Amino acid sequence: MEKKQVIISIGREFASAGHEIAEILAKKFELPLYDYHIMREVAARKNVKVENIEPYDELPNRVLSRTVKGHSSSPHVNIAQMQFDFLRKKADEGESFVVVGRCAEEVLKGNKGLITIFILGDMDKKVVRVMKYHDMTEKKAIKFIESQSKKRKAYHNYFCDTKWGDSRNYEICINSSKLGIDATVDLLERYIKQRIEEM
Amino acid sequence: MLAQILAVTIFLVMFIMIITEKIERHYVTLGCGLATLILVFGLAMKDLHAIWETLNIAPMFTLGFWYEAGTASESTSGINWATIIFIAGMMIMVEGMAKAGFFRWLCMAIAKMVKFQTVPIFLTFMIMSAVLAMFIDSITVILFLAAVTVELAQLLKFNPIPMILAEIFCANLGGSATMCGDPPNIIIGTSLGYSFSDFIMNTGVIAGISLIVVVLYFYIVFRKQLVAGVASEELDTTKCANKIENKKGFIISCIIFGVAIVLLVTHAQTGLTVATIGLFISIVTLIAAGKSAFELLKKVDYKTILFFVGLFVVVGGLEQTGTLEIIAAFIGKISGGNMYLMLAIIIWISGIASAFIDNIPFAATMIPVIKSLAATQGIDLSVLAWALAMGTDVGGSATPIGASANVVGTSVAAKEGYPIGWGKYCKYMVPATIIVMVISMLIVWMRYL
Numbered sequence A: 001m002e003k004k005q006v007i008i009s010i011g012r013e014f015a016s017a018g019h020e021i022a023e024i025l026a027k028k029f030e031l032p033l034y035d036y037h038i039m040r041e042v043a044a045r046k047n048v049k050v051e052n053i054e055p056y057d058e059l060p061n062r063v064l065s066r067t068v069k070g071h072s073s074s075p076h077v078n079i080a081q082m083q084f085d086f087l088r089k090k091a092d093e094g095e096s097f098v099v100v101g102r103c104a105e106e107v108l109k110g111n112k113g114l115i116t117i118f119i120l121g122d123m124d125k126k127v128v129r130v131m132k133y134h135d136m137t138e139k140k141a142i143k144f145i146e147s148q149s150k151k152r153k154a155y156h157n158y159f160c161d162t163k164w165g166d167s168r169n170y171e172i173c174i175n176s177s178k179l180g181i182d183a184t185v186d187l188l189e190r191y192i193k194q195r196i197e198e199m
Numbered sequence B: 001m002l003a004q005i006l007a008v009t010i011f012l013v014m015f016i017m018i019i020t021e022k023i024e025r026h027y028v029t030l031g032c033g034l035a036t037l038i039l040v041f042g043l044a045m046k047d048l049h050a051i052w053e054t055l056n057i058a059p060m061f062t063l064g065f066w067y068e069a070g071t072a073s074e075s076t077s078g079i080n081w082a083t084i085i086f087i088a089g090m091m092i093m094v095e096g097m098a099k100a101g102f103f104r105w106l107c108m109a110i111a112k113m114v115k116f117q118t119v120p121i122f123l124t125f126m127i128m129s130a131v132l133a134m135f136i137d138s139i140t141v142i143l144f145l146a147a148v149t150v151e152l153a154q155l156l157k158f159n160p161i162p163m164i165l166a167e168i169f170c171a172n173l174g175g176s177a178t179m180c181g182d183p184p185n186i187i188i189g190t191s192l193g194y195s196f197s198d199f200i201m202n203t204g205v206i207a208g209i210s211l212i213v214v215v216l217y218f219y220i221v222f223r224k225q226l227v228a229g230v231a232s233e234e235l236d237t238t239k240c241a242n243k244i245e246n247k248k249g250f251i252i253s254c255i256i257f258g259v260a261i262v263l264l265v266t267h268a269q270t271g272l273t274v275a276t277i278g279l280f281i282s283i284v285t286l287i288a289a290g291k292s293a294f295e296l297l298k299k300v301d302y303k304t305i306l307f308f309v310g311l312f313v314v315v316g317g318l319e320q321t322g323t324l325e326i327i328a329a330f331i332g333k334i335s336g337g338n339m340y341l342m343l344a345i346i347i348w349i350s351g352i353a354s355a356f357i358d359n360i361p362f363a364a365t366m367i368p369v370i371k372s373l374a375a376t377q378g379i380d381l382s383v384l385a386w387a388l389a390m391g392t393d394v395g396g397s398a399t400p401i402g403a404s405a406n407v408v409g410t411s412v413a414a415k416e417g418y419p420i421g422w423g424k425y426c427k428y429m430v431p432a433t434i435i436v437m438v439i440s441m442l443i444v445w446m447r448y449l
Helices: A020-029 A038-046 A048-054 A075-092 A121-133 A137-160 A181-198 B001-022 B025-044 B048-055 B080-099 B102-113 B116-134 B136-154 B161-179 B185-192 B196-225 B248-266 B274-301 B301-321 B323-335 B340-355 B357-375 B381-398 B404-415 B420-449
Strands: A007-012 A097-100 A113-122 A172-175
Touching: A007 A020, A020 A097, A020 A181, A038 A048, A038 A075, A038 A113, A048 A075, A075 A137, A097 B116, A113 A181, A121 B161, A172 A181, B001 B025, B001 B301, B001 B323, B001 B357, B025 B048, B048 B301, B080 B102, B080 B136, B080 B185, B080 B248, B080 B301, B102 B116, B102 B136, B102 B248, B116 B136, B116 B161, B116 B196, B116 B301, B136 B161, B136 B404, B161 B196, B161 B381, B161 B404, B161 B420, B185 B196, B185 B274, B185 B357, B185 B381, B196 B248, B196 B381, B196 B420, B248 B274, B301 B323, B301 B357, B323 B340, B323 B357, B340 B357, B340 B381, B340 B420, B357 B381, B381 B420, B404 B420
Parallel strands: A007 A097, A007 A113, A113 A172
Antiparallel strands: none
16 A cells, blocks of 8 residues: 555644653654754755854744745845745655644645644743743743744744644644643554555 | 825835735835826816826827837836836847847856866856846846856855845846936936936946955955865766857847847937837747747736836825825935035935845936925936946845845845845845945046035
């Protein structure tokens, strides 16, 4: 039987454990994970240093820019498009993978193997997580979460017609703070398996 | 008064919408043009003659539109069809040249000629960029030059960003040298009746002197970054293939380009207008293309042509309502009749405005202003025209969004993994722009006052 193509797109709020959940799911389904490491692959393909393009990863276009005949003066836009092209190419080649963020739910829309998930979390749990991983005070952690979420939202909404975190754009939106990471992964794993069966 | 308020409001809405890019700019100008026709001329002025004058169709059916015996000038009011026909014609010719592989061949031939050494490539590409941009739109020049630069950078292992920045600047500067180099110059030339040689003898001289200075400037600021990471004996230049697939097409496109240059340079003598030259060149290119003619026509940037049509109508609204005369009177008042100050204002305001907004609508708006200034202040119109041309053409180089070549150049670089942010761009380009603006101002002062 022909192997089905599966692309699991995981959008996430900052500190919602979305990345960690994506990593576990990638291992469980034995799929490559595309996150910020995409930049390395893109840089390797272009034969340039990753440091050239890394600073523009998943950042909104906040600079004054102009477009001429489809060419944008914004490095943010060009680097984002390079990542989107990378994802589209992988999808067109029939590869199965897990992708974190990068507007994948919209960039890959229409792909039959696409499963779209959005992970959110309660603020108090997110604060604890940031305080632990980034060694911050509670006040600083809240500010950090807010600024990071704002950036992610602006990045997504700049490139997509749909709104970041709007439940209508995803098959499942789940609050990882309610069940914890393991139980959330179990639930998503069951859902994904069922979806694959029905593909 | 109501007509003026409406005309200004429509103009401002158009500018803001162009900057925000929410709607494609040709829809913006066409929509605003239609609003000008209905609201300003129809409802407020109730003047059908103004509509007819702004649409400017009648002159196309006169001999003077196609052939000028002596010096005639296009009406400044309304749609400048000569500019539109010329730009469309050149677009078709450039598409034909690109299809034949002319630009890539030229870039690689020069790189080969200088034995793939970075500093000579840097110097020759700057000059080539300026020379090509004198006759061809800067977008096409930079599109090919930047792509080849990145290719050579990967082969020779050097950072292509300095070279691309210098090429962008020189393309904009080269465009200022001739009547057909940059859209503002075409509009200025056709609107005010100046010839190709008028531009060469005035803005061309300024651009030539400036080019020597900026080549030196860019060499000084970038010389340490132009070191190749590969020794010349280790080079594998076979990767830079430079074979022309269609030799016949290539030779024909070279001949057409040569003919276009000759016709443009001699148009004051032959009496052929730029509209005639544009139409002739496009017809010859299409005939030479044979079966590919339809393909070439499809590649023509109709959006830009429609953008021009709408833009000229909106500016016509400002002109017919007398709004631009108010601006001219204001400039005359603040300069207090001081010619030095007036020219400095024209150059620097045009330059600063063009660094942030599209220089085409700016130039189109300023032409009636300088015409009014010349009439009321007793200053030679041509001097104001050269000041306006240099300000709008050069000022656009200062920021990544100032001119089309900047956008295309930085975009090509970013797509190949060499992003250029505002900081990096302005660090090198703002000083270069200021240098050329100062040179332009000094030459205009010394030569004409």
